[in-house]
Structures are given as structure tokens and as C-alpha cells.
Amino acid sequence: MPHDQPPTLPIPDALSAAHCEQVTAFIRRQIETSGGSISFAEFMQHALYAPGLGYYAAGSTKFGAAGDFVTAPEVSNVFGHVVARQCAEVLEQVGDGAVLEIGAGSGKLAADVLARLGTLDSLPVAYRILEVSADLRERQETYLEQHLPELVHLVSWIDSPPIGHRGVILANEVLDALPVERFRRRGSGIVQQRVGATPDGFAFTESPAPDLLESAVLQLEADLGETLLDGYASEICLAVPDWIAQLGAGLDEGIAFLFDYGVSRSEYYAAERSDGWLRCHFRHHAHNDPLVLPGIQDLTAWVDFTRVATAAVTVGFDVVGYTAQAQFLMSGGLEAEMSGFDALTLEAQLELSQQIKTLTLPGEMGEHFKCMALRKGNCRTPSAFTLADRTHTL
Ligand SMILES: C[S@@+](CC[C@H](N)C(=O)[O-])C[C@H]1O[C@@H](n2cnc3c(N)ncnc32)[C@H](O)[C@@H]1O
Structure with missing residues (x-):
């Protein structure tokens, strides 16, 4: 099983565990061919939608009492x-x-x-x-x-x-199921949180943000009228405008x-929300570790509805x-x-x-x-x- 699981999560049955291992191997190959890390958005895309493997692309029951969450x-x-x-x-x-x-x-x-x-x-x-x-x-x-x-x-x-x-x-x-980027403000710069492989799973790494991500974060800071605090981390869904x-x-x-589920931009990037809005669901247990149980847990991020409205206008x-x-x-x-x-x-x-x-x-x-x-x-x-x-x- 990749990564240590938070102790409150149920143990996956043998079939789910085997599927999780396949998805883990698939993502590891993507990380390898990408030179050692992939963006969190790519990780989320693979974990949810990799053909025949991702959480939404493979055959488990997701919705309702027998699944992972209820809509x-x-x-x-x-x-x-x-x-x-x-x-x-x-x-x-x-x-x-x-x-x-x-x-x-x-x-x-x-x-x-x-x-x-x-x-x-x-x-x-x-x-x-x-x-x-x-x-x-x-x-x-x-x-x-x-x-x-x-x-x-x-x-x-x-x-x-x-x-x-x-x-x-x-x-x-x-909207909450569209892959999001993770970023952090580090001093005067913006870094991208990426996902690398570890001996027993996956871990976050950081690299200077690519231009598209950096300009999107700088734009949202301009809209907020303030610079995010040093160390502040969150998500942004670059897929929303398209x-x-x-x-x-x-x-x-x-x-x-x-x-x-979502809020306005000022609530989304409020100072006290300094680690973002990712939410994961496995067998009706909600938690915040997106790197565990790839392919068998749901990954979501709350929605910045101001971003949706701006793109719409x-x-x-x-x-x-x-x-x-x-x-x-x-x-x-x-x-x-x-x-x-x-x-x-x-x-x-x-x-x-x-x-x-x-x-x-x-x-x-x-x-x-x-x-x-x-x-x-x-x-x-x-x-x-x-x-x-x-x-x-x-
Ligand atoms: C969290 S589920 C919600 C399902 C359902 N609407 C409900 O409320 O029970 C997300 C759904 O969106 C689909 N989905 C995700 N991204 C999509 C996209 N870009 N276009 C069409 N469907 C998408 C998933 O396959 C899944 O059916």
C-alpha cells in the first residue's frame, strides 16, 4: 500500500488494494518519464481519470451508502x-x-x-x-x-x-472534480507543489511555479488586493476558464x-485557510491526504466561485x-x-x-x-x- 494511511481510514479489501497498486504503478511510471515529479494537477488527473484505472474511470461503486460519498x-x-x-x-x-x-x-x-x-x-x-x-x-x-x-x-x-x-x-x-494545481507562496516567489515517488508511495516536492501558474496566482493576489502570507499554500483550478x-x-x-461545495474568492484565500481546500473520500471517511489510496479514493477541491463567475462573464x-x-x-x-x-x-x-x-x-x-x-x-x-x-x- 502506498504511503502510510491515516489510522482512521478503513483498510481496503483485497480487490481494491490490488487496484490501488496498479494505479500506483501507473502514476510512478508517469513520474519516472517526467523526470522525477509531476504537477499535482497531473497526479489528480491520473488518480481520477487514467483510462481504465482512475477512480472515475474504473468500476468501483462510488456513490451512495455502498460507495465512498453521497451527493x-x-x-x-x-x-x-x-x-x-x-x-x-x-x-x-x-x-x-x-x-x-x-x-x-x-x-x-x-x-x-x-x-x-x-x-x-x-x-x-x-x-x-x-x-x-x-x-x-x-x-x-x-x-x-x-x-x-x-x-x-x-x-x-x-x-x-x-x-x-x-x-x-x-x-x-x-467542478470540484476538475484537477487543481497546488501552490505555495515562498517569500517573493510562487512555488508549484509537485508529486514525486518515495519508496512506499508519493510525497510532495516543490519547484518554481511555471509561468501559467505563477501569473494565475499573481492575478488572484491582485484581485484580492493583497499578497498571500509567506508559506501560505492553496489550490487553483486552471481548468475552470476552458x-x-x-x-x-x-x-x-x-x-x-x-x-x-464552494465559496467566494475572499473566503477561499482567507488567511486562516492556509493549506487549501482539498478533500478526499474513502468509504464515507473524509480526510485531507490526497496522496494515499490513488485510484480508490475520491479527490476533490472546493470551488472558488468567483473564479467560475469571472470566467463565465x-x-x-x-x-x-x-x-x-x-x-x-x-x-x-x-x-x-x-x-x-x-x-x-x-x-x-x-x-x-x-x-x-x-x-x-x-x-x-x-x-x-x-x-x-x-x-x-x-x-x-x-x-x-x-x-x-x-x-x-x-
Ligand atoms: C463527484 S461525481 C458527481 C456525479 C453526479 N453529478 C452526482 O451528483 O451524483 C463527478 C462526475 O463528473 C464526471 N466528470 C468529471 N470531469 C468531467 C468532465 N470534464 N466532463 C464531463 N464529466 C466529468 C465524473 O466522471 C463523475 O461522473
């Missing part, structure tokens, strides 16, 4: 049903509109959104899924065939964002709803909303979704109450998770942002 659609179908109500508002204004979901995980959000759009009589002309993982794509197909046979004909999988898309774009917990530009180029008219989007998940749900149709509550059995009422708490309480998913809405064209601001929009905090 909002996996907590409750109420999440997808409220999202569907927001989609319906957009689709009503954009004739013959479609939905594009990016990074659809197990396929559960797609199933819940389509099911509710069906009952609202607001079905899109198509529900397209853009998914980088061949394995997850197969799982999504199976899930939708089993859970939504009557509407699965609307769903198709695409390999790059469609051109001329009109309607809705959805992405839940995709990712957003692809969405912008693909969407002609409509709204992109981006859900993720640059490519012609209007940022029409930014709010916490709790407010999104409460303004976006949660009450309507609860209208049948009294008719449920006591057991079902308790279960649903627990799900709503998980989705909305500040200590659970209600506050850390945000939704940002990006618009092309003239659609009205979705109702989910009417209660407490925080765009002014970005």
Missing part, C-alpha cells in the same frame, strides 16, 4: 425534483429546449429530473449526458433503463458539448445550473444567481414537493424529513453547497434565486 441526488429524489422545477421554468421560455447534464454519476439526477419534468408536462426534446467516464456512462444507461424505461428514449450520451444547445445545463459536483468557455460556446440560450454569460443549496431548494419548489407529505406513512415521513435535513441544514449540505446560475439570452432569473441571492459576495 445530493443520492440523498433524496427531492433534490432532482426541485431541480426539475427550475428546469421547467427555463424550458417554458425556450421553445423546444433540451437538457444537458455534465458528469451524471450514477444517473440518479437524470432519472429524477426527467421523471418530475414528465409529471409537470415540461419534458425537454432531449436529455443529453456528457460523461468522461466510460464506466459511469454504462452504469447510467443501465440505471435509466431500469428506473425510467418510459422516458429513457429521450436520453443520449455525447462526447463533447453540443453546439447550439438551447435550454438547461446541469452539473452537480463536477471548462466554462466550452459551456459558453455550446449554449445559445438558456441557463446553466452549477452545484458544488468573460465568455458572455450573465451570472444571474449564486445561493446556498438550502435557499435554492426552499425558493425553488421544496414546498410544492412536500405537498403530499401528510398522506405518507409515519415511517416515510420520518425518512423524508431526514433527507430534507441532510439537504438543507447548515452543518450538512445546506450551506457549504452552492448553486450558481449562468445565463445566455433573455430567460428570467430562476425562482430558486429569489430568496437569498449572494452574487454580490463574489
Whole structure:
């Protein structure tokens, strides 16, 4: 097993351990051919997406109770049903509109959104899924065939964002899965944290930051109006501008709803947050060591939503909303979704109450998770942002 594991992590079963060793060997070869180290972004890219090997590219169960972490659609179908109500508002204004979901995980959000759009009589002309993982794509197909046979004909999988898309774009917990760079301010300079091999695993090393990383960090310091303290380390996702530009180029008219855990830039690079926002998940244990368990643990970094908004404005989007998940749900149709509550059995009422708490309480998913809405064209601001929009905090 590479690296000593923090003692609280569960021991991987034999199959997972063998897979981890394969991924470790693969990354070691990349490090060797790169002359002794790779950037952290490259490490994250390999650990998550190396074809047939990476965490998202290989076959383990990731989502839900049997996996490593739980996302909002996996907590409750109420999440997808409220999202569907927001989609319906957009689709009503954009004739013959479609939905594009990016990074659809197990396929559960797609199933819940389509099911509710069906009952609202607001079905899109198509529900397209853009998914980088061949394995997850197969799982999504199976899930939708089993859970939504009557509407699965609307769903198709695409390999790059469609051109001329009109309607809705959805992405839940995709931005946090884009590889990030790690950097540290050292005196008057910026260094890049890289990953090298050790006899029993991987370790961080430091090199002068390449030009692209250095200028990005200097730019964010200029935006913050201050120089980060000596020794301060954090992450920056250099992939965000291109990712957003692809969405912008693909969407002609409509709204992109981006859900993720994240904060504004001033919170992201606050002095007290001096070691960044990486988070790793293995069998429902969250921890901060990204170099252990490559290929069998999830690696994520919280999102700097100011960076997302800036990139969006640059490519012609209007940022029409930014709010916490709790407010999104409460303004976006949660009450309507609860209208049948009294008719449920006591057991079902308790279960649903627990799900709503998980989705909305500040200590659970209600506050850390945000939704940002990006618009092309003239659609009205979705109702989910009417209660407490925080765009002014970005
Ligand atoms: C954390 S999972 C979230 C899955 C799902 N949206 C959910 O909420 O349960 C991240 C998903 O995004 C996909 N993904 C990551 N980067 C992507 C990209 N650049 N384009 C499309 N999908 C991507 C992953 O394969 C995975 O399905």
C-alpha cells in the first residue's frame, strides 16, 4: 500500500488494494518519464481519470451508502425534483429546449429530473449526458433503463458539448472534480507543489511555479488586493476558464445550473485557510491526504466561485444567481414537493424529513453547497434565486 494511511481510514479489501497498486504503478511510471515529479494537477488527473484505472474511470461503486460519498441526488429524489422545477421554468421560455447534464454519476439526477419534468408536462426534446467516464456512462444507461424505461428514449450520451444547445445545463459536483494545481507562496516567489515517488508511495516536492501558474496566482493576489502570507499554500483550478468557455460556446440560450461545495474568492484565500481546500473520500471517511489510496479514493477541491463567475462573464454569460443549496431548494419548489407529505406513512415521513435535513441544514449540505446560475439570452432569473441571492459576495 502506498504511503502510510491515516489510522482512521478503513483498510481496503483485497480487490481494491490490488487496484490501488496498479494505479500506483501507473502514476510512478508517469513520474519516472517526467523526470522525477509531476504537477499535482497531473497526479489528480491520473488518480481520477487514467483510462481504465482512475477512480472515475474504473468500476468501483462510488456513490451512495455502498460507495465512498453521497451527493445530493443520492440523498433524496427531492433534490432532482426541485431541480426539475427550475428546469421547467427555463424550458417554458425556450421553445423546444433540451437538457444537458455534465458528469451524471450514477444517473440518479437524470432519472429524477426527467421523471418530475414528465409529471409537470415540461419534458425537454432531449436529455443529453456528457460523461468522461466510460464506466459511469454504462452504469447510467443501465440505471435509466431500469428506473425510467418510459422516458429513457429521450436520453443520449455525447462526447463533447453540443453546439447550439438551447435550454438547461446541469452539473452537480463536477467542478470540484476538475484537477487543481497546488501552490505555495515562498517569500517573493510562487512555488508549484509537485508529486514525486518515495519508496512506499508519493510525497510532495516543490519547484518554481511555471509561468501559467505563477501569473494565475499573481492575478488572484491582485484581485484580492493583497499578497498571500509567506508559506501560505492553496489550490487553483486552471481548468475552470476552458471548462466554462466550452459551456459558453455550446449554449445559445438558456441557463446553466452549477452545484458544488464552494465559496467566494475572499473566503477561499482567507488567511486562516492556509493549506487549501482539498478533500478526499474513502468509504464515507473524509480526510485531507490526497496522496494515499490513488485510484480508490475520491479527490476533490472546493470551488472558488468567483473564479467560475469571472470566467463565465468573460465568455458572455450573465451570472444571474449564486445561493446556498438550502435557499435554492426552499425558493425553488421544496414546498410544492412536500405537498403530499401528510398522506405518507409515519415511517416515510420520518425518512423524508431526514433527507430534507441532510439537504438543507447548515452543518450538512445546506450551506457549504452552492448553486450558481449562468445565463445566455433573455430567460428570467430562476425562482430558486429569489430568496437569498449572494452574487454580490463574489
Ligand atoms: C463527484 S461525481 C458527481 C456525479 C453526479 N453529478 C452526482 O451528483 O451524483 C463527478 C462526475 O463528473 C464526471 N466528470 C468529471 N470531469 C468531467 C468532465 N470534464 N466532463 C464531463 N464529466 C466529468 C465524473 O466522471 C463523475 O461522473
